Amino acid sequence: MKYDAIVVASGKGSRMRLNFNKVFLNIGNKTILERACTLFLEDKDCQRVVVVTQKENFDKVVAHEKILLTEGGKERKDSVCNGLALCRSRYVLIHDGARPFLEKADLENLKKELKTCDAAILAHYCTETVKRVAGGVITETVDRSELMFAQTPQGFRRKLLKEAYASLGDQQNYTDDASVLEAYGREVRVVAGSPRNRKITYIEDLP
Numbered sequence: 001m002k003y004d005a006i007v008v009a010s011g012k013g014s015r016m017r018l019n020f021n022k023v024f025l026n027i028g029n030k031t032i033l034e035r036a037c038t039l040f041l042e043d044k045d046c047q048r049v050v051v052v053t054q055k056e057n058f059d060k061v062v063a064h065e066k067i068l069l070t071e072g073g074k075e076r077k078d079s080v081c082n083g084l085a086l087c088r089s090r091y092v093l094i095h096d097g098a099r100p101f102l103e104k105a106d107l108e109n110l111k112k113e114l115k116t117c118d119a120a121i122l123a124h125y126c127t128e129t130v131k132r133v134a135g136g137v138i139t140e141t142v143d144r145s146e147l148m149f150a151q152t153p154q155g156f157r158r159k160l161l162k163e164a165y166a167s168l169g170d171q172q173n174y175t176d177d178a179s180v181l182e183a184y185g186r187e188v189r190v191v192a193g194s195p196r197n198r199k200i201t202y203i204e205d206l207p
Helices: 032-042 055-060 076-084 104-114 158-168 177-183
Strands: 003-008 046-053 067-071 091-096 119-125 130-134 137-142 148-157 189-192
Touching: 003 032, 003 076, 032 046, 032 091, 046 055, 046 076, 067 076, 076 091, 076 158, 091 158, 104 119, 104 148, 104 189, 119 177, 148 158, 148 177, 158 177
Parallel strands: 003 046, 003 091, 046 067, 119 189
Antiparallel strands: 091 148, 119 148, 130 137
């Protein structure tokens, strides 16, 4: 399955109390962003990796024949659309630049699912009790049996995702691309992924 990967890496690092984009923080001998891109760069099915980040950070991205660079936008959806403009393959996988622990088995399972549908994401089941809270008081204990934590990569037929973004315009700032397809009225399938595929958000998330 030939595809392009968009790696969104336009964050500010504010929640980690950094004065630079957290994806350029080193874990061992590689940055978080390098680790997030690794499986795509090694995958023969991946035709190009579009890294979306601030223009001033272009020179910090490790050069590779598959990597293309484009500037991030004001909102996440703007960054994704900038990345989509450089994609050419039938399918596109969108991944967080701050999610460096993607496992090959999960990537292959997602690709396999996309052979039979237009949209699919990785997610893992919620294992903790979930409370709905208002004003510091519990109002409900939510049934967690149908709850999952969305992950990336999220895969789509490229033209469909572009249509969905164009149709919905600026109605809402969606936190992930699956939400755009949901709002567009299209089915999104879920592939169970590893909970180890976590996103680095706070300093405590670092190994």
